[in-house]
Amino acid sequence: MRRFFKRLGGESRRSQRGEGQARTSKDNISTEVHDHVFLIGLDRAKKRNSITPDMARELGRAYGEYERSDCRCAVVFADGDDFSIGLDLKAMRPEMKRESWAPEEEGQLHPWGLTPPYRTKPMVAAVQGYCYTAGLELALACDIVIAAENARFGQLEIRRGMMPFGGATTRLVERAGWGNAMRYLLTSDAFDAQEAYRIGVIQEIVESGRQLERAIELAELISIQAPLGVRGTLEAAHRAVYEGHEAAHAALDRQRLEIVESNDIREGMMAMMQKRKPKYTGT
Numbered sequence: 084m085r086r087f088f089k090r091l092g093g094e095s096r097r098s099q100r101g102e103g104q105a106r107t108s109k110d111n112i113s114t115e116v117h118d119h120v121f122l123i124g125l126d127r128a129k130k131r132n133s134i135t136p137d138m139a140r141e142l143g144r145a146y147g148e149y150e151r152s153d154c155r156c157a158v159v160f161a162d163g164d165d166f167s168i169g170l171d172l173k174a175m176r177p178e179m180k181r182e183s184w185a186p187e188e189e190g191q192l193h194p195w196g197l198t199p200p201y202r203t204k205p206m207v208a209a210v211q212g213y214c215y216t217a218g219l220e221l222a223l224a225c226d227i228v229i230a231a232e233n234a235r236f237g238q239l240e241i242r243r244g245m246m247p248f249g250g251a252t253t254r255l256v257e258r259a260g261w262g263n264a265m266r267y268l269l270t271s272d273a274f275d276a277q278e279a280y281r282i283g284v285i286q287e288i289v290e291s292g293r294q295l296e297r298a299i300e301l302a303e304l305i306s307i308q309a310p311l312g313v314r315g316t317l318e319a320a321h322r323a324v325y326e327g328h329e330a331a332h333a334a335l336d337r338q339r340l341e342i343v344e345s346n347d348i349r350e351g352m353m354a355m356m357q358k359r360k361p362k363y364t365g366t
Contacts, residue, residue, distance in 0.1 A: 110141035113162075114148065119306035120299060121154035128163025133171040134217055142194035142221075150192060150202050155306035155313065155365075158298045159225055160209040167218025169239070195249040196224045201321070203314055205305055209298035210234050211291060215273070219284075220249030223258060226317070228284065229298045230276045231291040236284060237273035257324060258283045309347045310365035 111127035123145045125132040134142075149157045161167060192202055195217075208222040211231035219236050222228050238255065240247050247255075247268065255264040259282040267274060279285045289297045305313065315338040322331035342348055346366045354361035 110137040111135070112138055112141040112145055114145050116152070116154060117299070118303070119153070119155040120302045121149040121152055121157040122299075123149065123157060123159050125159075125161035125167055128161070128165075130171065131165045131213065132161045132163060132167040132218065133169060134167060134221075135171045135174040139194055140191070143191040144188070146192035146194055146202060147188075147190040150204060151190065155204065155308075155310055156302040157204065157206045158209060158295070158302050159206060159221065160295045160298065161211070163212075165212035165218075166208075166210045166214040166234070167221065168213050169216030169218050172243075194224070195220055197250055203318065205302075205313060205317055207298045207302050207305075209294040210285070211294050213237075215239055216247070216251075217249045220247065220251045220254070223254040223284070224250060227286050227298075227301060229287045229289060229294050229301065230279060230285040231294040232276055232288055233291045234276045234279070234285075234288075234294075235273050236267075236275075236279050237271065238268050239271045239273075241269065242271035255284070307360075307363070309342075309351055309361070309363045311342050311345050311347050315342060 111125065111132075113122075113124040113126045115122045115124075123142070125134075125138070127133065127135075127138065146157075192200060196202065205227075206225040208225040208228045210222055210228060211234055213235055214222055214230075215235075215237045216239050219238060238247050238251050246252070252268065255268060258264075259267075263282040266272075274282075276285065276288045280288055287297065319331050319335065319338065322334055347361075347363045350361050350363060
């Protein structure tokens with residue numbers, strides 16, 4: 084990962100502060116902090132990043148670690164040629180019989196965002212190669228998706244005698260609209276990056292090999308914005324989608340008072356008048 088950090092003009096905290104700021108787990112998930120950006124990597128390239136139960140649990144721990152950190156945006160990416168071909172079905176078969184995939188540990192978040200507690204900070208996905216089934220659902224659970232030109236997407240569960248159970252049945256409809264979602268959910272057809280962009284599954288297409296760099300650029304741009312404003316915007320949007328517009332509007336007065344009385348709004352106003360970049364603290 085460090086080659087990306089150097090290209091962006093800096094070293095990671097791992098190189099600045101020692102190994103304590105980065106971790107590569109035995110369960111094929113890596114984490115690293117770069118300034119206010121938290122990176123979460125799928126690291127099972129030889130198996131095309133197919134997701135095992137241990138990987139899913141480690142993803143939940145990494146998401147929880149990000150939520151508790153002082154980082155302001157996260158990037159989810161994958162090593163190798165593919166983002167993920169989905170679940171490792173042989174390894175996952177015993178898990179599929181469980182009634183719930185709710186987090187089992189305190190501070191752990193569901194990697195597909197299906198059960199509380201939910202994250203409150205933004206995430207960007209960097210996708211390349213195959214992004215199928217649970218891999219696509221992992222990307223859809225992020226707020227912004229950057230895709231390489233060679234990316235291919237698909238929800239193949241019906242073809243395999245199953246149905247999507249990582250959130251695609253709702254999130255694909257939200258992103259792509261009913262007709263576009265059903266076109267691919269009910270046929271199991273795969274689609275390329277251009278089609279994914281057309282229907283709203285991804286937000287940008289970049290040259291293959293540059294998806295992580297671009298995702299980090301966006302995450303860094305998000306991380307310099309006012310944290311209370313970012314968190315409030317994300318909360319309002321989530322409430323509107325999952326609880327309805329009335330619930331979102333009901334929370335706006337509380338959010339407005341929190342922001343109006345914050346140090347960040349004073350810093351933002353002063354920076355604008357002094358024609359300088361603001362330095363937000365999230366308070």
